[in-house]
């Protein structure tokens with residue numbers, strides 16, 4: 001039965017398009033969206049065929065990516081004037097969703113996230129370019145911390161000594177990943193370095209700005225002469241960690257929502273961001289990333305924040321490929 005709260009095909013397209021614009025490890029886009037049987041909500045499913053298994057054997061990054069997509073769905077729901085009641089579901093069979101959004105109620109407040117984040121969904125891109133040396137204002141840092149905390153995740157802006165320690169661990173992890181042929185082959189597949197691109201030296205995929213001490217991954221697939229001169233990177237990157245107390249699938253989904261909420265809010269304020277994930281991908285460097293002062297917490301993500309060029313849009317799957325519409 002169709003009621004006024006039934007999601008229309010246009011609503012579902014708008015929601016899926018927003019979800020599909022989320023950031024994901026290697027742009028793997030490991031999601032599918034399916035309307036609930038009463039057409040009052042949406043299920044978020046993992047797409048196991050798009051798991052990045054060598055880099056992410058536990059599915060941690062996969063669920064962070066799904067969490068980011070879930071947050072975009074919440075923002076898009078607010079844009080449609082709907083309240084999003086979210087249920088995170090425990091790990092189960094492949095056919096089981098990891099989250100369900102009930103969208104049957106009208107929005108209680110027009111801006112549930114403080115600012116209108118909807119335009120930032122399409123405007124947010126990873127910016128791996130050099131940033132300026134301008135500091136992120138303290139008031140904005142405080143807002144980003146609050147945004148993450150509202151999602152149950154701790155955002156910590158790192159002091160200089162911690163930045164240097166985290167960059168050193170990231171470089172170490174980057175070198176270990178580059179020496180792992182299985183990982184490199186997997187990265188190449190996700191970068192779609194098809195035969196025409198073969199022969200690109202592996203260092204084109206990894207760190208090529210050692211002088212700047214930012215082990216930035218290149219996802220452009222361009223040969224090394226297209227890479228950025230080291231000297232133009234900011235002297236001391238501004239890094240933040242996202243931390244959770246536990247390390248369950250729900251924590252990963254929460255981290256993804258927090259990451260995207262912080263990233264969209266940053267985008268609204270003209271702040272750019274990119275992810276430095278290498279050290280989190282190896283168990284012992286991930287363990288060493290912890291600041292002992294934070295207690296027994298789990299580092300889920302390292303974000304680089306700053307002012308600079310916006311980054312460019314990366315390709316996305318078509319809505320038809322990520323939205324399972326019912327037969328009507």
Ligand SMILES: Cc1cc2nc3c(=O)[nH]c(=O)nc-3n(C[C@H](O)[C@H](O)[C@H](O)COP(=O)(O)O)c2cc1C
Pocket residue numbers: 021022023024025026027061062064065068124125126127128216217218219274275276277278311312313314
């Ligand atoms: C869990 C996770 C890990 C990521 N790791 C990295 C990384 O190590 N280096 C990087 O440059 N980008 C990283 N990214 C960003 C993705 O590469 C990026 O989101 C994707 O290519 C889509 O591009 P966009 O963010 O511009 O939409 C990561 C994203 C996620 C969600």
